[in-house]
Amino acid sequence: MSAAQIRAEDISVHFVGVKAVDGVDLTLGYGEILGLIGPNGAGKTTLVNALTGFQEPTGGRVFLDDVEITGWTPHAIGRRGLGRTFQGIRLFRELTAFENVELGALGVGASRKEARMLATELLERMHLRDRADQKAGSLPYGDERRIGLLRVLAMKPSFLLLDEPAAGMNEGESDDLTTAIGEIRNEFGCGVLVIEHDMRVIMGLCERIQVLDYGKTISLGTPAEVQRDPAVITAYLGTKRGASAAAAPELPEVPDAS
Numbered sequence: 174m175s176a177a178q179i180r181a182e183d184i185s186v187h188f189v190g191v192k193a194v195d196g197v198d199l200t201l202g203y204g205e206i207l208g209l210i211g212p213n214g215a216g217k218t219t220l221v222n223a224l225t226g227f228q229e230p231t232g233g234r235v236f237l238d239d240v241e242i243t244g245w246t247p248h249a250i251g252r253r254g255l256g257r258t259f260q261g262i263r264l265f266r267e268l269t270a271f272e273n274v275e276l277g278a279l280g281v282g283a284s285r286k287e288a289r290m291l292a293t294e295l296l297e298r299m300h301l302r303d304r305a306d307q308k309a310g311s312l313p314y315g316d317e318r319r320i321g322l323l324r325v326l327a328m329k330p331s332f333l334l335l336d337e338p339a340a341g342m343n344e345g346e347s348d349d350l351t352t353a354i355g356e357i358r359n360e361f362g363c364g365v366l367v368i369e370h371d372m373r374v375i376m377g378l379c380e381r382i383q384v385l386d387y388g389k390t391i392s393l394g395t396p397a398e399v400q401r402d403p404a405v406i407t408a409y410l411g412t413k414r415g416a417s418a419a420a421a422p423e424l425p426e427v428p429d430a431s
């Protein structure tokens with residue numbers, strides 16, 4: 174086994190009446206982009222909660238660079254280099270874009286001066302400097318989501334776990350976001366886990382994709398492999414649930430499987 178990775182072994186999270194996550198293994202290396210997909214309620218958010226200390230797993234162990242972090246607080250895990258975003262969470266709307274990014278750095282113990290320098294640098298690098306002094310609440314939606322990403326990047330994470338970063342974005346915005354996430358990986362070298370229902374984002378970004386359904390991994394492979402896996406097609410077509418195929422997200426053609 175190599176160091177420099179997140180490794181989760183046999184993770185389960187059981188709530189009363191539902192096995193939200195049921196014996197899932199997951200690895201994510203530095204510099205890698207992994208997609209985590211699956212139908213609504215598959216257990217994606219709960220798995221990320223278990224990795225980041227927001228939900229104590231019923232069973233299993235989580236390692237970060239071969240140090241076991243199971244049971245650590247979210248704060249301790251964040252300081253150790255595991256940064257995450259939350260499904261649907263918004264910025265502090267009364268604070269400026271700059272202040273929102275600064276807060277990320279302050280949250281992991283940076284000094285005011287360090288936080289200010291880092292926020293300046295991040296906004297510059299992500300071509301958002303002209304948004305710095307704008308109240309977050311007045312930003313266009315796509316920019317708000319990108320500032321949200323910078324707030325997590327200001328924690329200088331080794332790993333970035335993104336829960337539906339493109340939710341609510343139009344096609345142009347989600348394409349910009351896809352580009353930005355690719356740039357973040359290239360510039361910061363961090364490992365990225367992306368939960369996303371937008372298959373264009375997933376297929377355009379991820380080297381590997383892990384598919385959950387009913388709390389279990391049903392497929393793991395390259396975008397091309399996952400896309401033609403009958404188990405994935407069945408899960409998405411919802412035949413088990415009797416849902417209509419029209420309600421399932423499209424699994425688009427993979428432009429380039431390499």
Ligand SMILES: Nc1ncnc2c1ncn2[C@@H]1O[C@H](COP(=O)(O)OP(=O)(O)OP(=O)(O)O)[C@@H](O)[C@H]1O
Pocket residue numbers: 188189191192193211212213214215216217218219220260
């Ligand atoms: N705190 C909780 N208590 C009880 N059940 C929960 C709790 N959190 C999640 N669940 C249930 O666990 C299952 C997995 O939920 P989860 O939110 O992880 O799915 P998801 O894959 O993120 O779905 P979505 O794509 O809709 O965000 C669902 O059946 C959900 O209702």
Ligand SMILES: [Mg+2]
Pocket residue numbers: 217218219260
């Ligand atoms: Mg979710």
